[in-house]
Amino acid sequence: MQLFNYSKSIRLWLILLLFANVARAGAQTTTELPALKVSGKQLVDPTGKAIQLHGVMDTPNRYFNGWRWQSWKPGYDTADIPPCLNFFEKIFTAITDKSQGSYCNVFRLHMDPCWTNSGNATNEADISKFSLARYKTFLNQLYIPLIKKALAHGLYVIVRPPGVCPQNIKVGDGYQNYLKTVWQEFAQHEEIKALAGKVSIELANEPVNVYSANGVKYGYDYGKGQFLAPNALHDFFQPVVDVIRQAGFTGIIWVPGAGYQSNYVGYKEYPISDNNFGYAVHVYSGWYGNITDNNCNPQTFITNFHNDVPVVDFKPVMVTEIDWSPEDPGRTSEGHYNEWNQWVVPNFGSWATGSTSKWGAAWKAVHDHFGNIGMTLTHTHDYLDIDEYLANGTVRPAFQNAKKYNLFEECCAYACFQWYKEWWEKQQNASGIGSVASSQEVAHTYYYNIRGEQVEKPQKGVYIIKQVLKDGTVRNRKVLSSE
Template sequence: MNRKKLLISLAMVMLSMAGLAADNLPALRVQGKNLVDANGKTVVLHGVMDTPNRYFNGWRWQQWKADYSEADIKPCLEYFSKQFSAITDKKQGAYCTVFRLHMDPCWTNDPAKKAENEADISAFNMARYRLYLQKLYIPLIKDAIAHGLYVIVRPPGVCPQDISVGDTYNRYLKGIWKTFAADEYIKQNEGVISIELANEPVRVHLSDGTKDERALHDYFQPVVDVIREQGFKGIIWVPGAGYQSQYQDYVKYPITDSEDNFSYAVHVYSGWYGNMTDKNYDHDTFIRNFKSQVPMVETKPIMVTEIDWSPEDPDKASEGHWNE
């Protein structure tokens, strides 16, 4: 589920963004339960996510190659520009107002090293990250904004299954976001660009590996602090545990933010929050369980950054696949 190109509802609150000029997106911030513009107008965002990876885009912008280089940037940017045009084309009934960008590790990993999976950061190369931040990721962000899209950015890869406060992955996230948040273009557009701290933490522990209610706070609070230390004042979206479905521990140990401009990014898939199959569902059960697992939905705007509720594919039912 971590890298599928999924239609997502990037969510909350009450009013639509229709009619905004593409080059004049109002800055947004968190205010109580809502996202609001400078006039205090409540705003709803909805859109899609994607990753600048050839494989996960069905080879539409390049055929297979062993790795990624600067020569691959142009066709990637051209493909995404077409995609941004399509998802904002109101004549075709497309009304996306936000795009979630994965800074895919296929660009940031050293091609001379072998990573076992997306959670393996042993091949990550900071020099490549800095290079492609400037030459690929920021140009993608600029183009999305030019098409009238707000942009949420997530770090390269996914969280390992078990992470602990102060571990290698914790330091990795701080390094990624310190570099990103310090960029002048990012800061100049901080009301349009927001940060999702990590993708799908599963089990989060204290530094000694023990389970504790403080672990989520102690893991992500320093990452928030590093971002603010760079002068970035935009919205920060904080993940929970359980593949971004468990947030109860933040009630007792909440994130604090010098800018008071943060909330939580949540994922929703079939079978989660008490709804198991197409034939076993109930909206009251879903709402009740969602409020239990994501209690801050009552007080803050929740951004759903991944969602798939597509019907079951009868030809693949035995494999547990869905008709995405």
């Protein structure tokens, strides 16, 4: 196979890499954040290096933001935008402040319906008050500015539609059409299209029961002893994916499953047809075979997760909701029933009750075992002590209230301050740039020294591996020492 001379291109690549590393040492801006795409079961940057995302989710809503940027008032209008943006500017600064130990690199943005509804909806699943005119207004004046602020702090952004799925959704129903409307408007926006690779789309939040076009409920029927309507998930979400692509958005799409984003079995037989997507999953204590502090065997969690989310074998997975804190012995908070109508005993302020040394350790085993899972905690206050930061600029983990009972280190905030740093450093220190393909994929392998000259494979030192794959793809990887 005749190849053109790569010496100049390799030298140029090394020079560009040097400048990129220097720039990365300072504050990251929107233009410095490399675009990501899906390659096999990984997210990769332009060099082919696998990237995992870890961060938080939040929503621009006075109530859910703890009234920190504005006290109660009726409705939301353009006058409310400046204090909201100012608040999130501070949040983005805090969760990316590596000098104080925070290592988030992704933010999940809920386009909260408090801005897009005209009138009071009965609940978050009620789309009867949705106003396309308001959505267009606040997409331009609030959501896109929020996205740009996050990107400027080195945070990739996953965008979720306003509200949550109704309990029952069906192929061809009003909610499917609602999602098409929301995402067509979003995807065709020129600023959003320009940010593809830095901004990604999560199609919906927590579908529960999904029905096929002929009214059959997706899932396993224990009475009949068979899995029903395995095509329902594909048939509901594929048309939404198609609308997004037709609108011109080329970035990553995150596809949800059923059962509050816990079941993806149907996608094995009826996969989504697209070349740049992954799956958005939710994980809480008590899910996946009732994995809790009382039942936290890591291998069981790995097996159960794989059974319900088999797509992890061939596509990247983003866990867009997860949190935990242990049982509160002082009962200073209230318990609640979770999505599965299971009683959740009072904890220190998270949605799910669990301990890092038990349930959390089992979850980390799942995350590390598969190697292609990212995660965003369910809220900023699951990661950051927001009030402490707003008061004096100190970044520290949330759940300081658990220290009274010596349970602070059992909360997700403390764990994620450790894990996010660990995962970030592992990613930064990974040998080389780009990913080495398996031998079955490689047509030719070439080696270059740092001057860009082709050489035999070095025994040690710094050199470049260039792989030409059988499909014509080229991968470059810098090696810091002998393999």
